[in-house]
Amino acid sequence: MNCPGSETIAAHADGRLEASESALLLEHCAECDSCRRELGILVQPIPPGPVPAPFRARAVKAITRSLARERDRSPLGRLRLAAPRPGGGPGLAAAAAVLLAVAGMVALVLGRGSEKPEPARVVRQTGYPTPPESPLAPPGPVVSPRLPPAPPEREAPRAPEPSPELRPADPKAEDRLVPAPPPPPEPLPSVPAGPRFEETRPEETPARPSHTVLARTLGDVQLTDVVGVVTVKRRGAKESSTLPAVARLGEGDVLSAPRGASFQIEGRHPVVLGDATSVSVAFSAPEQAPWIQIRTGEATVDSTGPTHWIVSDGRVSVVIKQARARFSTSPGEDRLRVACLSEPLVVQPDGGQVYAVHAGEELQIGRASAEVRPLDREVLARKIAAFDAARPRTRTIFYTSCDPVDANRGHFFLQEGSWFKSEQKNEALLARDQKDKTVLASIAPNPRFTWREGLVLRFRFMTNIRSVELALRVDERRYTLTKTLPVDRRSIHQWIPAEVPLAFGSLGFRRDDGQLQLTITTQDHFDALRFGARQQDVYDAQKAYLLVDDIQVVEKEKE
Amino acid sequence: MDERELVDRCIRGEAGAWELLVDRYGPAVHDAGRFTLRRILGSAQDEDVENVYQAVLLALCDKNAHRLRLFQGRSSLKTWITSVTARFALNYVRTEKRKGSLKYAALDDAAGDLPDRELLEGDPEDRERLHAALEKIPSREKLLLKLFYFDGLSYRSIAELLKMPVNSISPLLLRAKESLKRQLVTP
Secondary structure, eight states: OOOOOHHHHHHHHTTOSOHHHHHHHHHHHHHOHHHHHHHHHHHSOOOOOOOOHHHHHHHHHHHHHHHHHHHHHSHHHHHHOOOOOTTOOHHHHHHHHHHHHHHHHHHHHHHTGGGOOOHHHHOOOOSSOOOTTSOOOOOSOOOOOOOOOOOSOOSSOOOSSOOSOOOOSOHHHHHHSOOOOOOOSSOOOOOSOOOOHHHHSOSSOOSSOOOOOOOOOEEOEEEEEEESOOEEEOTTOSSOEEOOSSEEEOTTOEEEESSOEEEEETTTEEEEEOTTEEEEEEEETTTTEEEEEEEESOEEEEOOSSEEEEEEOSSOEEEEEEEOSEEEEEEOSSOEEEEEOSSOEEEEETTSOOEEEOTTEEEEEOSSOEEEEEOOHHHHHHHHHHHHHHSOSEEEEEEEOOSHHHHHTTSEEEEEOEEEEOTTSOEEEEOEEOTTSEEEEEEEESSOEEOOTTEEEEEEEEESBSEEEEEEEETTTTEEEEEEEEOOGGGTTSOEEEEEEOSGGGOEEEETTOOSOOOOOTTOEEOEEEEEEEGGGBSTTSOOOEEEEEEEEEEEOOO | OOHHHHHHHHHTTOHHHHHHHHHHHHHHHHHHHHHHHHHHHSSOOHHHHHHHHHHHHHHHHHHHHTTGGGOOSSSOHHHHHHHHHHHHHHHHHHHHHHHTOOOOTTTTGGGGGSSOGGGTSSOHHHHHHHHHHHHHSOHHHHHHHIIIIISOOOHHHHHHHHTOOGGGHHHHHHHHHHHHHHHHHOO
């Protein structure tokens, strides 16, 4: 059934629809529940109420972010973003931003051919870059007033002399480079000399695109199935520590492996680090893609799902699009190398053209150029062998560190329980008291996983109750697999690791219809993982509690 | 700034225009979201209201405002946004219910406020018979019965929806019930 759009329904409610169209709509509404309800809402008096201020603030923030993302997608917007380099202060970052914006506009105008003016005439003087949140100037060819000679010292670097005529190169560019705001009231301390105007003007149209490392919003990424010795130096930490089996890493955390080691990103993409390799991993929010910065050595990624990847060496970065392939990356002498070991890759250096890299080829990306070269056959074989030797032999089917971040990212849905924050700033799932004198924590994994041989459920829990019941619910076939875990008195109030093979021998079951036979099939989806205990079983006369953390379902590879 | 101009400026991605849109039409989104959740669930949790409020505003803006571009000015912007919000909230309830994450704490308390539930609950066989009979009566009468009994709309709201005078609703409803009864006794 084709439902009319919201506008037709709204127009009927406003009484602006033709009689014949209205009749059709009402006829449709007699059959279609959702359209009828929608129209029903419109004709009822809706009691007005104030919008809580935080709602509004968060919505505006989200919209601002979305607008910024949209701008970044347009080719011109990309040039605006220059990544602040480590070591470069805000002044330098601002300088880079202005430099790039100016260079971008020059390039833009040069590319236009017929209306090509003198490069010097399109350079605009800017004050300091305006924050992206600021309301943007209306589009249209705004001719900005001639600027007075700049005060001797400014926050941002500038061209050595104000250009005689200031014209926007493009209305879109105007959006980004707002006319210079009035100079700061008091002179700021001087900054290192900015780029000179002459340096920003290309002599001729560059033959190759200039690859600019985009500023990306980086979040955390989950690492699981760590095999071998990997040490992590957390951002700001003085010393390295060994990476636990499951960890969350973000920008600035540096992983090092003295010899071959491996882990999985987001529980599904194996990554093998070669000898003496050091990398950083994070999650890039704009592309919703894992981000890898290779510092030394070589990393091989087996991308098992349709996801983008961002690979960087700190100077240039590339987006590998929707890859379901294996690729390795290493930093060369001022060139980032991305070699394809299996299916073809589509690689786009930031701000550059798109390259197809086939198996046995390597893309070398420099600051302003990139080229595809064939790989030596022996080198290729060595890379593949190194990957196979060190890759993880287990596969994480489902993993959660039981915190709201995971839940927000849709790794699972919280059905019962609440978040508990411990002193170590590590969040865990706290079971909630139920009416039937039990405590229960329950999550629904997303996507649900099916039963198969060789699955093992691992988690850790802390409680003061004598025994804890683990239940895996299969809604469709109406049964629950159960496992009771006794808790020794000596181990109460401590994290207890649990490893439960999801196999018949170690699990009990309950069928909703009470029958005593059960066949599990590989089609059975687990809809919920529940952790429960009876309050009356508590040790001592305390308040019963149950904490659950780091739930992981792994599949062991068959030999 | 009139509606059209505001929409155009928002489509061009002007942050200031979006802020104005949130100020002018955000309350309508908020009220409609809360109202719809209350109608369906009996109560509206702040968290759910905010989810709907934010998702609707963001959906208008996301992907280069492709949702906002759908607005052609056939209705007022406020009614359109209310309509979009209602549709979104109805879908939200459906998906959240599936996830099991909505809370129905206040549902029972508010049940008295809700439409005649006897029609919806009760014996499944009766219900099936009722729905079969509903399919046989004229669509206008069917709509009327559903609006009154399933959705719990007042005479005034039904009149507004059908673009009819309020005092004509009662006899129409009576007649619709008669034809439904006829269908039920003579299958």
